[in-house]
Amino acid sequence: MKRIFSVVPVLLLLATPWSGRAQGTFMTKTGRVSFLSTTILEDIEARNNAAAAVFDLNTGQLALVIPVKEFVFKRSLMQEHFNENYMESDKYPKATFTGRFTGADAATLGWAGSHEVQVEGELTLHGVSHHVKVPGALELKNGQLLASAVFNVAPADYNIEVPLLVRENIAKIVSIRVALSCDVVAGSGPKPTRSSPLK
Template identity: 45%
Template sequence: MKRIILLVLVATTAYYADAQKYFTKNGSISFFSKTALEDIKADNNQVMAVINTQSGELQFSLLTKGFHFKKALMEEHFNADYMESDKFPKATFKGNITDLSKVDFTKDGTYPVTVSGDLTIHGVTKKQTASSSVTVKNGQITGTSKFMVTVADYNISIPKVYQDNIAKTVEVTVACNFDQKM
């Protein structure tokens, strides 16, 4: 009987020790707006992100004031007029890798996956699904994705005077090196 209890304890401990969470404090999220009049690009390299390699859970969090533009005036308008960053300071994503079985976190390689979850921007939460990839190299995990976000879906108003300068749908790019274990 003692052997069975010991085996159960060892198996349970091994199971939970295998549950791995990795995180980063300096992931990268950028967006790109292309119109006939102007291209706008902004980068935020202060993204906090966590991945659970056992469950496939993902979480991202960033301060909207962390986006930086080529032109200071664009950054000012983005924060004050469009994103209302004082009122809605954070953007978040909470979701999962829906096809986690495609990824072998113990073997180097690049694995195409689908990520699905709740994206919250400007106080509005919407379901978002995107094609992504997970790369494992020498024990390091990198996640990347590119997807489109429709500005109006998140109640972001663009003044008429600037409607031709800003695309109705912007391309979002995510790149995170999960370099620290929790």
């Protein structure tokens, strides 16, 4: 029994170099970003399927560009107001994030399953940048890098003005959901494999 305990770590150590080192750059132009504002009076939801993202697994860096005008609302008038008055999309057409993820690296990402990561960097919305740190998840599956994160943003922090009359209709904290399926960029490194040392 005792021997098994010592064998497992050794096996792990041996296995690590053989497991697929997830390398290279992954990218998407059709990432999904949605947000939800919930108040007693109403729920406001909008979806965007045109977010672009790039992940560099070698360095742990990532960047995200969201075209603000691509958000679709249930109500067309709301969508117009969102672009015209709240986000001022003509002036600030893109929301961006640039930063790095920690908690998983090129080696561990090769293992099957979802990996919890911490994402840290600059979020720029409505022309205002803030340093943010949010939890996320990364998974390599069928040659794709799946990334997801759910985090909160306070519109007031980004100088997004809410008129008095609808102040009760729009949440102080808006929940943002990001789901990206990135494909490997050709020539950015060996194709990652899915082998796991524990299999």
